[in-house]
Amino acid sequence: MLLEPTEGISASLSVFGTEETAGEDPFEHFAGTTFSSEGTFAHTLRERPGAQTLGLLYGIDASRTAIAADSRLVIGSILSGRPVPATTADTWALYYNAHQYLRGDARKEASGSSSGSVCRMGIRIR
Secondary structure, three states: OEEEEEOOEEEEEEEEEOOOOOOOOOOOOOOOEEEEEEEEEEEEEOOEEEEEEEEEEEEEOOOEEOOOOOHHHHHHHHHHOOOOOEEOOOEEEEEEEEEEEEEOOHHHHOOOOOEEEEEEEEEEEO
């Protein structure tokens, strides 16, 4: 679902299967569900366009690598040829992305006469 209440604000809400199923029947290889929400807010700074995006992902019922596992267990598993520890616990991620044109704008970007800055941060728990 996509919402655009004004020209400079948009938000989306998506629900999709966590496992990659490109080129396959998604119902045959279904493993997990991911809920995704994202909002983008356009702004102008010193007559130059920019935007900020904030997103949230929440995943359930999928097997994944246990990134919170003790690193000694992970390294030991790799060295001994055993599978890396996995978990089916729910997981979530929060991310922030921003961009700001410092010179030029999107119309001049194709000609290479634009430049800007980008900031990206994210956190994933479990």
